Amino acid sequence: MKVVNVAIAVLAGLIVLLGYFFNSSGLHELRSPLLDWAVTLSGIAGLVAILNLVFGVHLKRLRENHPRKGSSVVILISFAVTLLAGIFLGPADEGFQKLVTHVQVPIESSLMAVLAITLVFAALKILQRHRNWMGFVFFLSVILFLVLNSGVLAFTSEVPFLRDILSSLHQIPVAGARGILLGIALGSLATGIRVIIGSDRPYNG
Amino acid sequence: MADIRCLICNRVNDSSAEHCWYCHTILPKPTGPLTQKERDKLASLKNKITSENNNVPEPPVEEPKKTPPAGSTEEEVPEWLARIRRLKQADELDQPYRPSDWIDEDQPDWLVKLQQPVVEETPETAETSTPAGKFKKPALDESLQIHNLPRESDDSEEYIASLLNAITPAASVDRLRTPGGELEELVENGWYNQSAQIQPLPVGSEDRDDLESDALSAGVEIPVYIEEPAQEPEPAVNTEPAQELPFPLFVDNLPDWLSTEETTKESSIEGKLDADITAGEISEQKIEKGQLPAWLQSLRPSAARSIEESASESTPVLDDRGVLAGIAGTLPGANLSGRVIKPVDFAQELRATAQQRKNADLFQSLLQAPDEPVVMSTDQKTASPAGRFVRFIVTILVLLAVILPILLPGFSVIVPVLFPTEVVNTLGTIQALSADKPVLVAAHFEAGLAGEIDWTAQPVLKQLVSRGIPLALTSTNVQGFTVLQDMVAQAIGNDPVYSMDVNVMNLGYLPGGSIGMGALVNDPLKTLPFTTDLQPVGESAVFGTLNSLSDLGALIILTDNPEFARIWVEQVDGGNAGLPILAVVSSQAAPLVQPYFASGQINGYISGMSGALFYEMLTMRAGSATARFNSYQLSLLLVAVLIFAGGTVSLILASPHSAKKKEAG
Secondary structure, eight states: OHHHHHHHHHHHHHHHHHHHHOOOHHHHHHHHHHHHHHHHHHHHHHHHHHHIIIIIIIHHHHHTTOTTHHHHHHHHHHHHHHHHHHHHHOTTOHHHHHHHHHHHHHHHHHHHHHHHHHHHHHHHTHHHHOOSHHHHHHHHHHHHHHHHHHTTTGGGGGSHHHHHHHHHHHTHHHHHHHHHHHHHHHHHHHHHHHHHTTSOOGGGO | OOOEEOTTTOOEEOTTOSBOTTTOOBOOOOOOOOOHHHHHHHHHHHHHHHHHHHOOOOOOSSSTTTSOOOOHHHHHSOHHHHHHHHHHHHHHHTOTTSOTHHHHHSOOHHHHHHHHHHHHHOOSOTTTOHHHHHHHHHHHHHHHHHTTOOOTTSOHHHHHHHHHHHOOOHHHHHHHOOTTOHHHHHHHTTHHHHHHHHOOOOOOHHHHHHHHHHHHHTTOOOOHHHHSTTSSOOOOOSHHHHHTOOHHHHHHTOOHHHHHHHHHHHHHHHHHHHHHHHHHHHHHHHHHHHHSOHHHHHHOSOTTOOHHHHHHHTSOOBBSSSTTBTOBTOOOOOOTTTTOOOOOOOOSSOOOOHHHHHHHHHHHHHHSOOOOOOOOOSOOOOOOHHHHHHHHHHHHHHHHHHHHHHHOTTOOOOOOOOOOHHHHHHHHHHHTOOSSSOEEEEEEOOGGGHHHHHHHHHHHHHHHHHHTOOEEEEESSHHHHHHHHHHHHHHHTTOSSOOHHHHEEEEEEOOSTHHHHHHHHHOHHHHSOBOTTSOBGGGOTTTTTOOSGGGSSEEEEEESOHHHHHHHHHHHHHHOTTOOEEEEEOGGGHHHHHHHHHTTSSSEEEEHHHHHHHHHHHHTOOOHHHHHHHHHHHHHHHHHHHHHHHHHHHHHHTSHHHHHHHHHO
16 A cells, blocks of 8 residues: 555656656646645644644543633634634635734734743853854844844944945855755755655655 | 708798798708818818827818828728718717716617627627628628618719718717618618618718718718709608608618727717816807898897797697687687676675765655654743743843833934835835736735734835735735735725725635646636636626736735745746846845845845835835834844843853853852
């Protein structure tokens, strides 16, 4: 059975990959249904995950009188309201969209704020944990670019020498970004090859 | 015609041949008539030999030819016998290279038998036994008759010539001393006689001089045929047996009285033999070297090589295998056993260089499944009270830095004066857009960064709305299209001309990632045929003519993930060159998008709060960025100060000196 799974995955991957490089009508006819099936399967997989979360985790907590069953009750009510609003109002409804954005955006934004505080606190102790030259470089780089991006050095635009130096410093992140992009490309390539040749089998569970 | 024996390979060749048929060596030419000088030399040699052997005063050179020496002993011995003795004695002297031990060690039976009776029967010397000579004369005649040699009554010239021709090198004697008595068979079959008639003289001028001197010493006048032997070569018949006729054959058939004389002279002859061997070898070497042709000398790497070595090298070669097996004289094939070139042994294993192995290992590591993620231990110590206090102080300071500029209207900040190029290009691109062509706004961002993206994108959306450009919205993630529609609604605000229902079309979620993007680039209506409220896109008055992305005025990417910006750039740039691409990204994605702007794949981009501020300053429309930039700037400065102070304190507290103190305490 595993062989069949691998064969299907490899064949589908090759068809989609060839359609990515060659603009052929035949490949397009094969690729579009595969893409639709993938979207449908991903939606069903999300539904399965939601059902498992509702019935397998939180309802189980209510039945077993779990100490944290209060949070489970909130989650189940929020899920039911959102599901019913989406079914009856539709995803394009403005009320439904405000319901989503006014819940999800503040939550995720608060998480980002906590992340910012955590990063600042971690930066305070960077030299306490990494007392080497790389730690010093990171420490000075963080301070330097925070100051540069704040815009407080705008007066240096009147000084030619400092202006050139700051302009060159702004190019340093670009150089690092190019290296990151190359790494991302290589990683994506390796991942794709692993899936196509059957070395990596995420569909086996 | 007489044959000529090659000096190198010792083979017999025709007298007319100039080169040896076997080894191609130049054959010796037939000698010409004797000159006066040679005659004088022969005479001197004759006198010398006569004086040494017979202890007789050397007669004058002119006399021996005509008048035989007078004496009692000489008178008793017949003249013809004296000549035979002298010739035989001279022949023995002409064989200096005969080894001395040949007589002692390898004496054949017939020779031993010959010597013993002679010693017993003739104790006296041959010279003093005149009756015995008479008595033995019939025996000599018999022996000569057996060998079919001419006798005394024959012509003297032919008789002497037969004797001279019967003389062969001692080496030939060994070949004839066969145990089966082949010698007698040869004699009886007349081989000896034939060879005596055709035997050539494989000697040089010096040898011939010796013979001639013997003849002169014996009082025999040198016949004409001896003086000119090569003028009329005799026909060659059975040359091989003739060459091998030995001198001992002559000795074997000598009469007893002659054998006795041999024993008496044996000691004196052998005494001279050793001395003559050296001289003979030297003369022979000189002869052989002189007869070597120039081309052969040039071929010889070393001139010091002896004749024996040359003879050994010229030994006929017999192949023991192959089609020429057993055939003498054939050139052997080259021994190719050492020249065999073995084919390269290609093993079944793959041979790779170190660099190739390194690359293979790297590729294998890439293909291997990723390691299992390391699960962090939950047994970590909780923060200390001092740590908690520091965290609390940091949180309070950051919140104050964000809130105070908002609450205090008079709080001023340092405004940048230099506008980035990417922002200026973005403004110019949007101003150049046509109001008839819709602009596709593609979003991909998380809800947590929606605030930053919203503040950054608002100046751009407001300008598009102000210009009345239709907008098509899509998103490659689930939350994106919902947040994006809310952003556009905020940008429209209360604009009476621009309507959300007329000028904006939400195409919803675009699945498939890069594949979906590629399909959208190739066929937009087929990829996204319906809006989020399930209205067909083709029926729209504005978007119904949207057959490809080239019908769009521009593509604006809203993302906090540079990966999706890259995918959009790759898809659109490959399929629809010339479509303006703009990007609105968060600050964290700006460095990764900047290379695409530097390469010209993106016409411009706005990143973060500072980018939005620049855009608002350029459009001279104060917005959310202008209102919140003071908080942003103050927060960044505060964070920088906190990190610097905290790092310095950590550096001091965690110094090795303080650590030692802590351990000691």
